[in-house]
Amino acid sequence: MTVLHFTGIKGSGMSPLAQIMHDMGNEVQGSDIAKYFFTEERLRERGISILPFNPENITADMTIIAGNAFNDEHPELVRAREIGATIIRYHEFLGDLMKKYVSVAITGAHGKTSTTGLMAHVLNGYKPVSFLIGDGTGYGMEDSHFFVVEACEYRRHFLAYHPDYAIMTNIDFDHPDYFSGVDDVFKAFEEMAQQVKKCIIACGDDEYLQKLQAPVPMVYYGFGEENDFQARNIVKTTEGTTFDVVIRNEFFHTFTIPMFGDHTILNALAVISLCHYENIPADIIQQQFSDYEGVKRRFSQTDIGERILIDDYAHHPTEIRATLQSARQKFPEREVIAIFQPHTFTRTQTFLQEFADCLAEADQVYLCDIFGSAREEAGTLTIRDLEEKIPASKLMQVEDIAQLTEHKDGVFLFMGAGDVTKFKEAFENMLKTEETV
Numbered sequence: 001m002t003v004l005h006f007t008g009i010k011g012s013g014m015s016p017l018a019q020i021m022h023d024m025g026n027e028v029q030g031s032d033i034a035k036y037f038f039t040e041e042r043l044r045e046r047g048i049s050i051l052p053f054n055p056e057n058i059t060a061d062m063t064i065i066a067g068n069a070f071n072d073e074h075p076e077l078v079r080a081r082e083i084g085a086t087i088i089r090y091h092e093f094l095g096d097l098m099k100k101y102v103s104v105a106i107t108g109a110h111g112k113t114s115t116t117g118l119m120a121h122v123l124n125g126y127k128p129v130s131f132l133i134g135d136g137t138g139y140g141m142e143d144s145h146f147f148v149v150e151a152c153e154y155r156r157h158f159l160a161y162h163p164d165y166a167i168m169t170n171i172d173f174d175h176p177d178y179f180s181g182v183d184d185v186f187k188a189f190e191e192m193a194q195q196v197k198k199c200i201i202a203c204g205d206d207e208y209l210q211k212l213q214a215p216v217p218m219v220y221y222g223f224g225e226e227n228d229f230q231a232r233n234i235v236k237t238t239e240g241t242t243f244d245v246v247i248r249n250e251f252f253h254t255f256t257i258p259m260f261g262d263h264t265i266l267n268a269l270a271v272i273s274l275c276h277y278e279n280i281p282a283d284i285i286q287q288q289f290s291d292y293e294g295v296k297r298r299f300s301q302t303d304i305g306e307r308i309l310i311d312d313y314a315h316h317p318t319e320i321r322a323t324l325q326s327a328r329q330k331f332p333e334r335e336v337i338a339i340f341q342p343h344t345f346t347r348t349q350t351f352l353q354e355f356a357d358c359l360a361e362a363d364q365v366y367l368c369d370i371f372g373s374a375r376e377e378a379g380t381l382t383i384r385d386l387e388e389k390i391p392a393s394k395l396m397q398v399e400d401i402a403q404l405t406e407h408k409d410g411v412f413l414f415m416g417a418g419d420v421t422k423f424k425e426a427f428e429n430m431l432k433t434e435e436t437v
Contacts, residue, residue: 006030008067016138023140039136055079101147108169261326341416356389371418
């Protein structure tokens, strides 16, 4: 059996793909840096070997799946070429794998991970599903019917996919280190639309998605009356959200989701739209909604005494606003404290004022140093540039975590795409220690 070696196995897409291939009976191993990432937990649970980067990991009879964070000059990839091992880029390998199933690619500037997790969970109540979620979670079944995949627009990687269905949540400017502006992002989505085989399900409340041209039917969902699938009579509580779904002006069903914020209603509508297209009964959809527990690092809640800690991947102004809205719905009487770690210097520079504006909606803001990335490790900007734009905000290092204890019964939103979880864990450990003293 050919060994599949994943160079950069801890990546948010690489880790779940390795899990899928392992679950399908393949021999899987991988390599990465020593630093801990939450994406490695599921690999270790499966006993998948994670090695340090080393050219000696590579043998000629392997197939090397190369993570997109690493260029062709990575020592393992150089070694692979030298000895004639097969090298396939992550997105190309995934694109080929999807062809064997009824594939659902979920893309958009925001909401991909949450919608992918919800879609996989709901479809699995109807027929077997393999899935790849960008929170580091994957599951593979050789004879599954559906394959649900989070499809990232960065560097136009999603153009390696030709899915049966595409869910498009929104178009917004992000990844300023690659895209020149929102029009460039739109062009990428328009290219993607040309490759869909059966149907595109798009948020009709998004002005850019409304302009898309596609060779397949387009179904729109959202709050606006012009949408094919519309949410009406919305009731928000501290337990979740209930709403009616109207399909082309005819009542379909009333759904309740254990989630908070307008964006979660839109995510649910996307899932309902595809399920309706696939003739999946409403009672199955509702049952799957009812026991859905969410994905990693998306409004993940930990309660310690009177304090509530929320871990969230929000790293763009639009996402921060959505997370704050969720917190206000679920905890209307509580003080909301934002602990934010910007992710990449280019994104921070591009959206500096937008970050300041949305974070100012929290009751108190703490700012952590900018987290670089494998693609971009330094910049001229510092966290002080953002601090100056947010009145009464405070800078924080991990060793300063005790200052959060001033907020006795607050909701603490730890937000960012870097390693902001280390701040949450330090605070959590401090509170647990206090409880046992």
